[in-house]
Amino acid sequence: AQxxxxxxxxISVVEKEDVTLDCVYETRDTTYYLFWYKQxxxxxxxxxxxxxxxxxxxxxxxxxxxxFQKSTSSFxxxxxxSQVVDSAVYFCALRAYGGATNKLIFGTGTLLxxxx
Amino acid sequence: EPEVxxxxxxxxxxxxxxxxxxxxxISNHLYFYWYRQILGQKVEFLVSFYNxxxxxxxxxxxxxxxxxxxxxxxxxxxxxxxKLEDSAxxxxxxxxxxxxxxxxxxxxxx
Numbered sequence: 001a002q003x004x005x006x007x008x009x010x011i012s013v014v015e016k017e018d019v020t021l022d023c024v025y026e027t028r029d030t031t032y033y034l035f036w037y038k039q040x041x042x043x044x045x046x047x048x049x050x051x052x053x054x055x056x057x058x059x060x061x062x063x064x065x066x067x068f069q070k071s072t073s074s075f076x077x078x079x080x081x082s083q084v085v086d087s088a089v090y091f092c093a094l095r096a097y098g099g100a101t102n103k104l105i106f107g108t109g110t111l112l113x114x115x116x
Numbered sequence: 117e118p119e120v121x122x123x124x125x126x127x128x129x130x131x132x133x134x135x136x137x138x139x140x141x142i143s144n145h146l147y148f149y150w151y152r153q154i155l156g157q158k159v160e161f162l163v164s165f166y167n168x169x170x171x172x173x174x175x176x177x178x179x180x181x182x183x184x185x186x187x188x189x190x191x192x193x194x195x196x197x198x199k200l201e202d203s204a205x206x207x208x209x210x211x212x213x214x215x216x217x218x219x220x221x222x223x224x225x226x
Binding site: 037042043044045047050091093101102103104105106107108109 | 147149158164214217219220
């Protein structure tokens, strides 16, 4: 069975602090995709990144970086120098590669509050 | 950039009433999805639709739910007799390889 665990339900930081959001996943598939989405207070889901399981290179995009470690089944997300606009719920998600299903399995989300 | 459009953004309905949530997927996409997010909880898969039929559905998607692609552009989710626990944000998504989510319809059942 596939499962995504985001153990941190809420994190509060002060602006300019770095923060890491944890994501641990379970799957029997050897090939899969991992995602991060941001959900601001307005409610929409904003796509941040997609990673496939055969590419373990870390990625950096501006203040955002992602650390994918297959050995620990983790796909953690770090925001450097956090800003108030980063306040949102962040979801990690997992999807099988090919096959009969392409549904996304979401974690329970981490609410990030960045205080000015 | 192409968008998935959902209407209305917020709908209030009385318990027991039928409701139809509407979505206009991106035009060249082949797969369509509905997801649900109860307030404060995670996003959950409801159903996927491909080639004019349901390709997969979750346990949540019981007989009171149905989906339809009535024409070449719309994709709808119908809830036949709404319950209080159907109150949630409903997201439509479309994609051939990857998903694009709509901005959601917040359904409130009173």
